[in-house]
Amino acid sequence: MALDTKLIRQTFQRLDRELAKLAKKPEPERVHKFRTSSRRVEALLSEVPPAIHRNDEKVLKSLSRLRKKAGRVRDLDVQIQALRTLKFPQASGHKAQLMDALVEERSKRERKLAKAFDPETVAEVRKRLKRAGRDLKLPGNTDPVAITLHKLSELNSGAQVTEKLLHQYRIVGKRARYIAELAGDDPETKRAVEQLKHMQDVIGDWHDWLKLTERAEELIGNVPSSALVAMLRNVTQSKFRQSVELVSTIRSAFAEKKYSARAGQDKVKAVATAA
Numbered sequence: 046m047a048l049d050t051k052l053i054r055q056t057f058q059r060l061d062r063e064l065a066k067l068a069k070k071p072e073p074e075r076v077h078k079f080r081t082s083s084r085r086v087e088a089l090l091s092e093v094p095p096a097i098h099r100n101d102e103k104v105l106k107s108l109s110r111l112r113k114k115a116g117r118v119r120d121l122d123v124q125i126q127a128l129r130t131l132k133f134p135q136a137s138g139h140k141a142q143l144m145d146a147l148v149e150e151r152s153k154r155e156r157k158l159a160k161a162f163d164p165e166t167v168a169e170v171r172k173r174l175k176r177a178g179r180d181l182k183l184p185g186n187t188d189p190v191a192i193t194l195h196k197l198s199e200l201n202s203g204a205q206v207t208e209k210l211l212h213q214y215r216i217v218g219k220r221a222r223y224i225a226e227l228a229g230d231d232p233e234t235k236r237a238v239e240q241l242k243h244m245q246d247v248i249g250d251w252h253d254w255l256k257l258t259e260r261a262e263e264l265i266g267n268v269p270s271s272a273l274v275a276m277l278r279n280v281t282q283s284k285f286r287q288s289v290e291l292v293s294t295i296r297s298a299f300a301e302k303k304y305s306a307r308a309g310q311d312k313v314k315a316v317a318t319a320a
Contacts (some may be wrong), residue, residue, distance in 0.1 A: 048187050049229035054090065056075040056227075056291045057178035058088050059169055067115070071155050073122040076115050083108045083115075085172070088223040092192060094183060102176050107170045114154075114161045124257040135272035143261050143273065166202050189228045193237065196221040206289045208255075214292055215248040237299075244295050251284035 060082040067079045088110055090101045097105075125147050184243060196217055204210055222241035228234040258277040265271050 047185070048093075048183060049141075050226050052227050053181070053183075054178065054274045056082075056085050056089060057174060057209075059105060061174055062169055064162075064167055068164070070161070071115075071118060071158050073119070076119045076122065076158075080112055080115050080119055083112045084219060085223045085226075087112075089218040089227070090177060090181075092196070092220060092224055093187060093227075094181065099181070100173055100180070100231075103168070104173045105306055107166075107173070111161060111170070116138060116157050118151065118154045120157050120253070120256060121147055121154060125151065125261065127257055131273075131276065132155050133272060133276055135271045136271070139261070139265050139273035143264055146264055147260070165228050189224045189226075190231075190234055190237065193221040193225040193241075194299065195226065206292050208285070211248055211285070211288055211292065211299055212252065213278055214295075215245060215252060218248070240295055240298060247284075247291050248288045251281065251288045254281045254284055257281075258293070269303060 051240045060079075063075065063079040063082045087105055090097065090105055094101070094230055111127055125144065128144055128147065129142065133140070200210070200217055206214075218241050222238055222245060224237050225241065226232055254277065258274070258281045259272075261274050261277050
């Protein structure tokens with residue numbers, strides 16, 4: 046399955062729009078869309094071309110720096126929203142204490158984000174981004190599905206799923222999904238994308254609650270009587286188990302896809318050799 050050139054063009058255009066919007070006002074939804082759009086371009090530029098040019102390197106460096114700053118704001122937005130969903134009267138005191146701390150930190154991070162997205166920086170990144178999209182040259186036989194399977198194969202599929210490995214699946218799964226999406230409307234690829242997105246959502250949910258739990262423990266301390274800390278730990282552990290079960294299923298599914306892809310390639314080679 047070949048790359049969809051229209052989708053590639055739209056990927057660059059979407060990030061250009063999100064850069065301009067976020068520079069005007071760092072609202073939660075704009076922060077989220079910028080991070081997602083930048084990750085797509087980063088995956089495209091770093092994983093697909095046979096070589097990375099100097100302008101691309103500068104784009105990747107700038108996007109990484111801005112995305113990390115946006116990520117700190119986005120993480121707090123998610124944690125605040127998650128905390129609001131907890132309905133537990135016994136934990137109201139610590140919940141209010143944690144909420145105040147998160148809101149205050151979010152405000153500080155937003156100010157730093159605004160400084161990072163100054164007009165000169167945004168203009169420079171948008172200029173280089175347009176150049177990267179215009180000058181991007183990809184081989185005609187580039188197969189995004191093959192690249193996706195290769196990305197996933199980099200993970201240790203036989204290892205026990207720990208928190209560290211789960212986090213790696215979250216990161217690699219995102220990049221693999223964004224590359225696979227460039228194949229367009231191919232049915233098999235769309236199914237793979239749906240699986241990767243589901244894995245990303247489930248692991249991401251666990252990771253968000255883990256960070257919220259760690260923040261609560263840092264603020265409140267290891268207080269045995271804290272109903273909030275106990276609840277957060279229980280929720281996080283439950284979501285960890287769900288993530289582990291899902292990753293085990295996904296690993297099996299993609300191992301079969303990799304085997305099928307390899308068998309197909311071998312068959313093509315055999316036919317070519319016989320001819």
